[in-house]
Amino acid sequence: MSLQFGFSMNAFREYSTVGAIDAVADAGYDGIELLFDQPFLYPPEATGEEYDEVRAALDRNDVAISNCNAFMLTAIEDFHHxxxxxxxxxYRQRRIDYTRDSLDAAAELDCDYISIEPGGPVPEEKSYEWGMETFVDALAELAPHAEEVGVDLLVEPEPDLLIETSSQFLDLMDRVDSDAIGCNFDAGHLFCVDEDPAELVETLGPYTEHYHLEDIPADREHEHTQLGDGAMDIDGFLEAVEDSGYDDYVTVELYPYQETAAETAQGAMDYLRDHGWT
Known part of the structure; x- marks a missing residue:
């Protein structure tokens, strides 16, 4: 198999940065998704010592960075604000400034991209069109810096946010004018909005630099679920990704399992091994 698998640090908020890297490596993953948020490396406040600590832990465990997650922002308020x-x-500028700092942090760690939220929740008094125009303006402000530091901005469609579906993502791409804007393809998110992730691999492939994977319950509620415990055709999706020629990281993202993070990471790896993916 040509795919490589990572596990997201966002399930390990009860751990130290080094402890999370150690646990993901112990579970057998090739990579780890760094969470650019407290209590981990938070770009607006990160020190040289913290960067060195991350590099040392990655080197010691022979683990790569699968992605830099600049989506969640609990250091200021919550996941989406x-x-x-x-x-x-x-207030909007605080998100833009944080994202610029995250681009610099990814460059410091030699990572090629960060994943970001797809605009955010559209305010009740505003329209979808207003949201798209506002988001495009923010991306236009960030894109020159992304190009300068060589780190791409991967927009991650998510239920109940501005960009939920593949068609909305493609609408966004028609409005932006930078090769530094791409897609963080989250299979579960697209399944939640009644789309078939496997079928979308070809559609979104030209923009996709990284994949997120989790299972989702049969009712398609946005609830990240352990691999094999939901209703998604995980094997069919991974086959489509592999057949596309993609040979980089698929990161398992199971942040609701913070009380059993290490066991959950191991369980997801067991699923991937049992199904012949590693």
């Missing part, structure tokens, strides 16, 4: 589509311009 501040967003790129806040009505308050100053």
């Amino acid at each position: 501040p967003s790129f589509v806040e009505v308050d311009e100053d």
Whole structure:
């Protein structure tokens, strides 16, 4: 098999940065998704010592960075706020500034991309069109810096946010003018909005640099579920990714399992091994 697998650090918020890297390596993953948020390396406040600590732990465990997650932002408020589509311009700018700092952090760690939220929740008093225009403006502000430091911005469609579906993502791509903007393809998110992730691999492939994977319950509620415990055709999706020629990282993202993070990471790896993917 040509695919490589990572596990996201966002399930390990009860761990130290080094402890999370050690646990993901112990479970047998090739890579780890770094979470650019407290209590881990938080780009606006990160020190040289923290960067060195991350590099040392990665080297010691022979683990690579599968992705840099600049989506969640609990250091300021929560997963989705501040967003790129806040009505308050100053609050919106805090998300933009954090994302610029995250681009620099990824460059410091020699990572080629960061994943970001797809705009955010559209304010009740605003329209989808307003949200898209506002998000495009934010990306236009960030894209020159992304190009300068050589780190791409991967927009991750998510249920209940500005960009939920593949067609909305393609709408976004028609509006942006930078090769530094791409897709973080989250299979479960697209399944939640009644799309077939396997069929979308070809459609979104030209924009996709990284994949997220989790299972989702049969009712398609947005609930990240252990591999094999939901209703997704995980093997069919991974076959489509492999057949596309993609040979980089698929990161398992199971952040709801923070009380059993290490066991959950191991269980997901067991599933991948049992199904012949590693």
